Amino acid sequence: MATKKNIIHGVFGDEVPMLEACKKLRISGIRIKDVFSPFPIHGIDPLIGIPRTRLAICAFIYGLTGLGLATLMMWYMMVSDWPNDIGGKPNWAYYFNVPAFIPITFESTVFCAAHGMALTYLLRCWLVPGAKAKNPDPRTTDDKFLILLDLKEEQTAKAESILRECGAEEVNHKGSYTVEPKYVIEATH
């Protein structure tokens, strides 16, 4: 039998009741698809089941890459390809002049870490020029907080009552669709 699923927007005027609603929804086993807010809300990630982002790890790897590239570049240009004796400071080996190479090594590390991470962030969130606005309701960039639910038919009434009980200003039905059973993945939590 095909499963009917409903899309529901719970709109709040404040983040505190919205967080309360998230908590209650999760306790009753309802999966929260996403939350849209005008500003970052601290402590919401574990509440709605968002794992910690690994962008910082990426930055570290990009930084190491930058460090390696700068070292390789300066070694090649100053030591391998055309060693020079500048001001009595010969470049016969990399370690001879390594203090002079520290500033550029550092700058290159920062350059690659910062730009690599920024690019990864933009692409991971698909924030690119010309991308369509991702918020389902334009008021969420102003002063509204929106819980986006993608529910099975039998959960809908329960979710709706939780949203209302927690003080949602609006509970909007944004249509429904049916999925073949083979595509339905049961929530594990």
Place this chain on the structure above:
Amino acid sequence: MHAESEIRIPLIIGNKTYRQITDDIIAPIEGKAARGWYTLTTIAALCFLWGIGCLAYTIGVGIGSWGSNNGVDWAWDITNFVWWIGIGHAGTLISAVLLLFRQRWRMAINRSAEAMTIFAVMCAAIFVLLHTGRPWLDYMLFPLPNQFGSLWPNFNSPLLWDVFAVSTYFTVSLVFWYIGLIPDFGMIRDRVIKPWQKKMYGLLSFGWGGSARHWSRFEEVSLVLAGLSTPLVFSVHSIVSFDFATSVIPGWHTTIFPPYFVAGAVFSGFAMVLTLMLVARKIYKLEAYLTVKHIEYMNIVIIVTGSIVGVAYLTELFVAWYSGVEWEQYAFLNRATGPLAWSYWIMMGCNVVSPQLFWIKKIRTSVVATFILSIVVNIGMWFERFVIIVTTLCRTYVPSSWNTYTPSFIDVGIFVGTIGMFGTFFLLFSRYFPVIAQAELKTILKTSGEAQKKAVAAHAHH
């Protein structure tokens, strides 16, 4: 949510709601510009045009048209370069260092301070690119074999470190600024009605939606970028100071230069942020967000950095005397009593004496006094670089190579031009971009808003 002490002065004045913050920040974009904006933009654009003219003339006939001469081969060009780079430092300091220290008052000023950084570094870049003499060969600053032969640029040279430092600094600041702007552009896109505005801000917002996942990544990126920018900002001005400190010119060859330059940079940067923000505050009526308390906090940073600079000046004098090196001693004697002594005393007056006035609470909480002193500080900081560069180069080792210096009409023109460019860009920014990071500001409304704090206090006393 973190509670904030009751006795802390609120950072957002009045009974504001999230909606009102949106309304106030979008007002200059949605509404008509004030008359003052048009006047200032016209003046700035005219200065900019004059600068472009002088720039074109320099490119046409060469830097012989400048006042620089044999001996004083670095003059206004490098003075202006260091001055502008220094001004740029406040932006990164405010947005990165104060973010790491969790200083909430930065949220009212970080956006415009970052914009200021970017424009200031652009102004600085003009001077470095031009002072090479043949700017069409500036690609040789990058690690390419010279003239595409096989000789590489010299990586032992601080001048090359500077190329890497300044380009990293510029691009990283730009990215930091833009990533912060994306959510605010999203807000503007969802608010504006005119089709061209909707389209423009739609493009600029990169499709931002404010999903919890995106916010979580946004915060991580901001934190890591702040962590990267903090050592970066210290490295950039240290490297700028190496341009001098690693030379063998008396008066330049000192180990105190890096910290002294960094403190001076932050000092002049904060002064410039104050100059600009006090104007923006007035034109865009941002008094509720940029309160007297913010001004006071910034003035305190000015006292601290100004005092560090003062101590550095005195240390330099002491070390010159104590070193027993005659040339070093003469360099400082010449600065204080030589033919260009007036510039030394302007520097001392503006940088050492004037910021001490901020110890008086009445002065540091007065908008007018702060505005005047912020300009005085920037004049002083310009003269600091002038003293270091020109006064020193006028009298180096051999008296037969002693010289004097007068700027040419073109020198003045290019400098005024960069001020015009800076002003034009900043005015355009303040009209079309969100001047205050409103998304971030909304996060502190509940803890630091005046009405909200009062409500919490009233509740606690029951």
